[in-house]
Amino acid sequence: MPTTTPAQGMSREEARRQAAALAEVGRQLFFDPRLSASGTLACASCHDPAHAFGPPDGAAVRLGGADGQTPGLRAVPSLMYLQDVPPFAQHYRTSEDEGDESVDNGPTGGLTWDGRVDSQREQARVPLFSPFEMGNTDPADLGARLEKAGYGAQLRAAVGLGNGVMRGGAGGAELVDLALHALDVFQQDGALFHPYTSKYDAYLAGKATLTDEERRGLEAFEDPARGNCASCHVSRPGLDGTPPHFTDYGLIALGVPRNRDIPANADPSYFDQGLCGPLRTDFTGVADYCGRFRTPTLRNVALRQVFMHNGVFHTLRQVMEFYAERDTDPGKWYPRGPDGSVMKFDDIAAAAQGTVAGGGVAEAVNQEPPFGRRPGDAPALNAREIQDIIAFLGTLTDGWSAKKTAGR
Template identity: 65%
Template sequence: VDRPGLRAVPSLRYLQAAPPFTEHFYDSEDEGDESVDNGPTGGLTWDGRADRGQQQARIPLLSPFEMANKDESGVVAALSKAAYAHDFKAAFGDDVFERPDDAFDAAVEALGAFEQSSADFYPYSSRYDAFLAGRATLSAQELRGRVLFEDEAKGNCASCHLSRPSNNGEPPQFTDYGLIAVGVPRNAAIPANADPAYIDLGLCGPLRTDFKGRAEYCGLFKTPTLRNVALRKSFFHNGYFHT
């Protein structure tokens, strides 16, 4: 767990509305021009390879850079000895640990369900949310910043980091979930980058393998939400930029 990873840690908050990954995303008739192909969009990771919480939960459990379990059976063995093993059996069956494959699936199912907790993962509790709901005001400086953020001739941030409620009234997610190439510099602080042959190309690999060799997808990474961005210290997929 003390090994440096390959990418900046993405937020797990405000992912409940992320669409499953698709190569060809079209806005709904209510939200935009449904005839426009917006290209690769969706998923929960920087390269969109996990569509649901259960799939995403597998990654840190088995990654050598995170929880570093050797395999799924190692996860189950640790679970069977945990203080909450009794609760786990109560939820999934007294014999669940005798069925390692089912036990692992149950574990990631539980994590995926937890990530759907609105109070913990998408409370929409910011002052901006209160402003949109008519319960707070923004200062003159903040309002000028909002204009700059949304002005297509200036910041144009909102073209990707959507800042207005959807037509159904859902608060903005501050991302369009699209995968885009912005040309972030190589981060020398990532040990893997000491090898000139190692290149993180996002959608076309190396962590994602189903689009390997698809040159048109190389360098594409998902647009992250800007929610809670003030709490982050590193930015973009490789954490090259810092506050």
């Protein structure tokens, strides 16, 4: 007699069959451009498996929409290591801080750059219906594409519905929800999306040794007086032994320079302000939330060619130098206005610039290194320390093995 799982009301064997079938359909959906209005854009077009399910090149934004030529607004984030991202909360305390009311990470969690969805299933919905991504107009539109491509039958078979018609009709919302479920199940494949196979994982397990350069980089990365990177990009295992994800899942305003390669930014009145809009609408006008974007994982960061929410940087060296010199040499990073003054934080509306980390002298917490210094001061990181940190970040790339490192 087959065993059953009460929550699902089916045998464990059937649950495993459904999961495997959904994962396979999800894999097919992920690589199929027929889901897009243009017929040219698949999930994998932007989330390339060869680049840690992130962008395949250094383009600041991708082209999509019904014509396949409509530019997006933000750089593409990686889909890896998202399985433990907490739901969005305005006030967040980690398990380590439980009971300490003075510890508040502030706005934290959620997926996408502005944290506006709480599950990978709903995250998949965003690009499918975005007018500058896959461009489907509504569930009926996408449902028709799914049926035409043969996925309706596959999805129904995966969940044991045979050839039956789902409620809502063949092009309805239920079929779309099932497709989103399949994409979600596919993204739970640990070997693909959260394998923990980097050199740093091997180092934490006592199976690898860091080079002198990598070791110095880790020290500078964690040093609160220098890089202080680990304050947001947590580098140590959790109390339960969970491997570090190199993010605290927080949303923070860094004040990165405006990227003039993004067509939307040609309008001087347009600002992508992250948590307070325009793509997220529930905190519109909340000045303290403006300019805040989610802290991404640094795992596999060495595979990227485009960095920050607006893709303004293209190398890890640029990123590290920005952190070190944003406040000590702002003229290197920001344009000058008509009067010759440096237009610092030029990608955040003037009324909201007080939320930038390290940008306001009134908040001591915002003066933590590497920020908070004055123009002309020595930066918190020198050139060698920056190179060391970059070398350490290279140890976070999955697929490491001692044989590969030795060139065998």
